[in-house]
Amino acid sequence: MSAPAVPDLLALDRAAQDLLFRAARTANTFTDEPVTDAQVAAIHDLIRYGPTAYNGQPLRILLLRSPESRARLLPYVSNANRAKTASAPLLAVLAADVDFHERLPELYPHRPQARDWLADRATRVEQARFNATLQIGYLLVGVRAAGLAAGPMAGFDAAGVTREFFPDGRHEALLLLSVGHPGPDAWHDRLPRLEATEVISVR
């Protein structure tokens, strides 16, 4: 009797495995088909259940819908990413709310003093970045769950985007995200992935 295939060791069915990970790809081109606010809300309604420390949920999502907002973003994007940024049906700035702790008495009601543990801004910035980044991981999965392709872009001037779009000083831009339906020649061949033996060690 042979061992079960690796995908069959999971509870998640194969179609969902393909949709979210195995067949999903980062798109470099998109069709003109729009991404609606209802789709974005549905993605958020799914991924908001992902865990964060103190249930703090520091991720904030700024959708750049107007031509003016998109034009303001482009100077901060690296040359390599500028064309695909300009052509994406939906463009978002993903940011961390550095003052997420203000909501903790409501979000983490059994330990309302958690807000005071985060009184120090440097501690809070680190926590906000870490947990918002976890949530970006959930969000990329959520975009794929909506049948859409996500294009995360780290090649941009994050400090510049923070100044341009979050002059309140309470947000930090972490990543740009383009979302849409994949267009022609949306991707190259899949790049190699590390094997379990290269990633996992046991002690």
Add this chain to the structure above:
Amino acid sequence: MSAPAVPDLLALDRAAQDLLFRAARTANTFTDEPVTDAQVAAIHDLIRYGPTAYNGQPLRILLLRSPESRARLLPYVSNANRAKTASAPLLAVLAADVDFHERLPELYPHRPQARDWLADRATRVEQARFNATLQIGYLLVGVRAAGLAAGPMAGFDAAGVTREFFPDGRHEALLLLSVGHPGPDAWHDRLPRLEATEVISVR
């Protein structure tokens, strides 16, 4: 005609939505049922396809299987997390490989000079942390995809764990993770989540 229900706006079927997000919970207690190496390998085989910058894949997973290794971890865990850490069937230290750039000529072959862009250690540490944290987001989803409960724990002395388990100086501990089947009274009521209007803004 009424609008479709929010979950039906997604391509992912409802059972998978529940398994990964809506019904999934962070477990505080576990049964004795073990988590096998084959299950861990199957989770990795799924989530390794998640995107990272330069395809760098900096996440490293250290499984603490021996009683000695688990005992070495406990002094670094906060009092609040110690009991559940000690009782978890599987305990992992999730870390970033700060020298992930060494593999880029192989992982990102069309731009082998990416390795040299990351020659500066401070830049690299930031990239390693950010992308490994994204991968932890995928990993938490992957644990749930295996029908298991994940218990991410940020309440620990990360610098101490890094020194204790990664004296090579090339890894940074980011999060502890307990994995298993939920035990009795594994969780309290679901904590409140932010609404889309509180998280998403449009410009």
